[in-house]
Amino acid sequence: MMTGNKLAAGLLALGLALGATGAFAQAAAPQYMNGGIGEGEQDAIKAAAKDYNLHLLFAQNNGEYISDVKLEISDAKGATLLTLPSAGPMTNVKLPAAKYKVAATYKGQTKEQQVTVSEGKTSNLSWRWDGAGK
Template sequence: MKDGTFLALAVGATIAAATAVLSPPAHAVTMPSEHTTSSGVPYVAGGIGQGQADALRSMRDKYNLRMTFARARTGEYLSDIRVQIEDMHGKRLVDALAPGPLFYARLPDGNYRIFCTFDTQGQTRQVAIKSGRARDLVIYFAPASMTSATDS
């Protein structure tokens, strides 16, 4: 009986140790994954929480258009931004939702129109992408107090 109890404890300890080694820690950061649009444009988006933001920033050198979304005045990072990118002929190359404040894309050389929408606010930018040069944009949206109606 002692041998059976010892064996059960040994097996249980082995399973617990293997689970601890193979399972990611509770604080593990989910690395944002790259997506490719139907037009062939690779992009990555996210940056919620410091760990994910750091992970995404470590990927930034792979992309030539890097956008950050924030509130004007406070600099508060924003999430759920609709990002649409068109070439100068009006062909939509990207139509995506950025779940966090960072959005990186790898575009061919050319001129583009970028439309970003947060809540009911829209921002438009034009950007030229040239070989070997990355473009960094910070797109600010008005503070919440300026976008919502107040009852007086």
């Protein structure tokens, strides 16, 4: 038979274990690097690219890089993992291996792509806009 102290200690341990499980269930926002305006920033992002497994590039159809892209990355269940209100022209993200939906909005035009991030591999996505909203 458990005494009051042992029962309380057991319930406390159970509560801590459940609390820890809940804390680990909430994933932290993924690491990312964003920028690329100017040669210096582009060089820095390219140099660090090896540390990230998802590389994103935003441009207009004429090849001109763009920023001010609203970026949203969601997991397969639809939970938003990362939102950047002003991404681009280059964004590198570090994600666990899984399937994701990446939505990019520029001047009111949203484009979506599905991507599978695999262990030990790099995924590259790029978007081009035709000057939407001008």
